[in-house]
Amino acid sequence: MFNAEEINKIKKSRLKWESNTLKNTLPFFSERKDKFVTGSGKEVARLYTPEDLEEFDYNTQLNFPGQYPYTRGVQSTMYRGRLWTMRQYAGFGTAEESNKRYKYLLEQGQTGLSVAFDLPTQIGYDSDHSMALGEVGKVGVAIDSLKDMEMLFDGIPLDKVSTSMTINAPANILLAMYIVVAEKQGVSLNKLKGTIQNDILKEYIARGTYIFPPAPSMRLITNIFEFCFREMPLWNTISISGYHIREAGATAVQEVAFTLADGIAYVEAAINIGLKVDDFAPRLSFFFNAHNDLLEEVAKFRAARRLWAKIMKERFGAKNEKSLMLRFHTQTAGCTLTAQQSDNNIIRVAMQALAAVLGGTQSLHTNSRDEAMALPSEGSVRIALRTQQVLAYETGVTETIDPLAGSYYIEFLTNDIEKQALKYIEKIDKLGGASRAIEQGFMQQEIQNSAYRYQEEIEEGKRIVVGVNKFRIKEKPPKGLLKVDPEVEHHQLMKIKKLKESRDNHKVKATLNALEKAAQTEANLMPFILDCVRSYATLGEICTILRGIFGEYKESIKL
Amino acid sequence: MDKKKIRVLVAKPGLDGHDRGAKIVARALRDAGMEVIYTGLRQTPEQIVETAIQEDVNVIGLSILSGAHTHLFPRIMELLKENKVEDIVVIGGGVIPEEDIYELKKIGIAEVFTPGTNTKDIIKFIQEKVK
Numbered sequence: 142m143f144n145a146e147e148i149n150k151i152k153k154s155r156l157k158w159e160s161n162t163l164k165n166t167l168p169f170f171s172e173r174k175d176k177f178v179t180g181s182g183k184e185v186a187r188l189y190t191p192e193d194l195e196e197f198d199y200n201t202q203l204n205f206p207g208q209y210p211y212t213r214g215v216q217s218t219m220y221r222g223r224l225w226t227m228r229q230y231a232g233f234g235t236a237e238e239s240n241k242r243y244k245y246l247l248e249q250g251q252t253g254l255s256v257a258f259d260l261p262t263q264i265g266y267d268s269d270h271s272m273a274l275g276e277v278g279k280v281g282v283a284i285d286s287l288k289d290m291e292m293l294f295d296g297i298p299l300d301k302v303s304t305s306m307t308i309n310a311p312a313n314i315l316l317a318m319y320i321v322v323a324e325k326q327g328v329s330l331n332k333l334k335g336t337i338q339n340d341i342l343k344e345y346i347a348r349g350t351y352i353f354p355p356a357p358s359m360r361l362i363t364n365i366f367e368f369c370f371r372e373m374p375l376w377n378t379i380s381i382s383g384y385h386i387r388e389a390g391a392t393a394v395q396e397v398a399f400t401l402a403d404g405i406a407y408v409e410a411a412i413n414i415g416l417k418v419d420d421f422a423p424r425l426s427f428f429f430n431a432h433n434d435l436l437e438e439v440a441k442f443r444a445a446r447r448l449w450a451k452i453m454k455e456r457f458g459a460k461n462e463k464s465l466m467l468r469f470h471t472q473t474a475g476c477t478l479t480a481q482q483s484d485n486n487i488i489r490v491a492m493q494a495l496a497a498v499l500g501g502t503q504s505l506h507t508n509s510r511d512e513a514m515a516l517p518s519e520g521s522v523r524i525a526l527r528t529q530q531v532l533a534y535e536t537g538v539t540e541t542i543d544p545l546a547g548s549y550y551i552e553f554l555t556n557d558i559e560k561q562a563l564k565y566i567e568k569i570d571k572l573g574g575a576s577r578a579i580e581q582g583f584m585q586q587e588i589q590n591s592a593y594r595y596q597e598e599i600e601e602g603k604r605i606v607v608g609v610n611k612f613r614i615k616e617k618p619p620k621g622l623l624k625v626d627p628e629v630e631h632h633q634l635m636k637i638k639k640l641k642e643s644r645d646n647h648k649v650k651a652t653l654n655a656l657e658k659a660a661q662t663e664a665n666l667m668p669f670i671l672d673c674v675r676s677y678a679t680l681g682e683i684c685t686i687l688r689g690i691f692g693e694y695k696e697s698i699k700l
Numbered sequence: 701m702d703k704k705k706i707r708v709l710v711a712k713p714g715l716d717g718h719d720r721g722a723k724i725v726a727r728a729l730r731d732a733g734m735e736v737i738y739t740g741l742r743q744t745p746e747q748i749v750e751t752a753i754q755e756d757v758n759v760i761g762l763s764i765l766s767g768a769h770t771h772l773f774p775r776i777m778e779l780l781k782e783n784k785v786e787d788i789v790v791i792g793g794g795v796i797p798e799e800d801i802y803e804l805k806k807i808g809i810a811e812v813f814t815p816g817t818n819t820k821d822i823i824k825f826i827q828e829k830v831k
Binding site: 271273389 | 714717719720726727728730736738744766767769770771795797798799814815818819
């Protein structure tokens with residue numbers, strides 16, 4: 142962007158500015174802090190100039206939207222063509238209640254669905270399992286069998302909506318249920334649009350809803366890649382997630398590095414079973430966090446896009462342009478929400494959502510103000526969705542592509558995050574890749590250290606959290622929080638009982654037996670799981686079979 | 701005089717995997733000179749009480765963010781009573797609404813620390829309770 146001569150001139154002027162203007166000012170107006178840092182704790186300079194972009198080359202580092210390395214965005218028109226998908230993660234209680242909430246959200250102008258499952262579903266227990274006690278329907282919808290899934294999407298045409306499902310360890314089973322619901326609606330599989338999270342590595346690192354050990358888990362994941370390549374060309378087969386890594390306390394750099402390291406592990410696993418990179422890579426998608434530091438976050442998204450494009454091209458030799466594009470969903474940072482003066486969260490969420498949009502996200506979930514205390518109420522969800530709509534239709538940030546490009550600070554940060562993340566990835570490579578690094582507790586330890594440092598900064602008052610360690614008030618407990626009906630558990634138990642009495646139990650047994658046999662071979666398990674689901678075998682029954690063959694993962698704890 | 705170290709079990713009952721808070725609290729208590737045992741995820745009430753007895757702890761810190769506290773906390777208190785170790789101080793933390801805190805205190809939970817709590821307040825609370 143600047144030649145050496147120009148940079149030299151700028152350097153001279155800077156030195157002059159420092160020794161005259163600045164030197165005269167500082168004694169009278171000293172700076173607020175000795176050290177300024179980003180949200181991730183990286184030191185921030187007083188000013189950025191072309192000097193910080195000495196090696197900068199527009200064509201290789203930025204290029205144009207929709208062109209390698211996609212720093213400026215993956216589509217050539219970005220939001221001028223189509224806005225991001227507004228997709229609020231939702232689900233609680235029974236399938237009936239969640240179905241109502243989805244219809245409400247669609248009526249309010251939401252453009253895609255995002256299903257939250259309760260913890261027993263995510264960990265492969267039916268609602269009547271002893272481990273499920275007290276958890277049924279709490280953080281998401283309880284799904285025990287195809288029956289529940291039919292209810293969940295009742296009256297929602299699956300060829301008209303795109304659906305994201307946050308499910309990992311039992312992803313194959315929930316995907317199979319979705320497929321069978323579509324079949325029953327008469328929708329062909331090649332029309333289905335959506336995403337299944339299907340990212341087990343970050344479960345071991347940060348999110349915790351794992352079931353099986355890494356090797357069989359990777360097999361289940363690549364089974365989905367292979368199945369969808371043949372049958373569901375519009376489906377995103379995985380959402381490689383940094384979101385939860387960040388929520389657990391990682392820095393922006395760690396979020397990018399660990400997510401892309403996981404991505405590398407999935408690509409390697411798929412290649413190892415004989416898939417061609419350009420057959421499955423176009424359907425890989427990503428999921429990032431939008432945290433508080435607006436400019437650092439914008440740079441993070443841009444850096445992640447560029448780094449992934451390079452990895453796919455240089456490391457894996459991908460040729461298809463779609464294989465190189467990092468497409469991502471964003472959620473605003475739940476960990477930044479405060480229980481104190483909770484309406485302030487509306488403002489935090491708006492800023493974080495702005496970062497996601499300026500960073501070129503493909504879809505967005507905005508958190509609700511009351512989520513530090515409970516699941517969001519309907520009114521709070523509406524404000525969160527309206528925040529996206531205000532951003533989209535009123536602020537003007539959508540009218541030109543990648544509007545912050547060329548800012549000295551943004552480009553400096555983008556370069557820096559890419560560089561630091563790459564260093565981490567090289568370190569993880571040395572440890573033997575993401576799976577091995579996780580087994581050694583490497584990422585977990587790095588994240589814990591960052592989380593602890595962040596907490597110390599808050600407690601020492603070095604980091605201000607408005608309403609928590611500064612600007613506090615006395616306030617009454619909030620009203621109108623959502624409470625999940627305690628009857629949900631009972632209701633689910635009755636449904637399972639009825640199901641087990643009414644289905645063809647011989648058929649269930651036969652399909653489960655077939656799955657058990659197949660699991661001991663190298664076969665793709667999707668067809669077998671589909672048969673189990675069609676016979677109304679429950680999620681718990683299917684997972685029990687797989688637990689028997691695959692065993693269960695034990696976490697490595699280091700404090 | 702050599703004072704005996706306070707022993708704390710930090711436990712994650714239920715199925716949620718949010719352990720950022722539990723791990724930070726565990727580390728802060730350890731840095732404050734306490735002996736800390738951390739259970740890891742997905743502990744049943746039975747496992748937690750058994751570990752507490754085996755490890756002879758003074759305090760159990762329960763962390764939960766899934767909303768299952770209304771079921772799991774009372775069960776843990778029951779088991780402590782059954783095993784005659786009600787003298788163990790039980791504290792809780794996580795996403796727990798105000799109205800539930802009132803109910804939890806009634807069944808003997810000593811204190812509930814919600815998001816935004818300073819770890820120094822937790823340390824101080826434990827030091828005052830266990831003397």
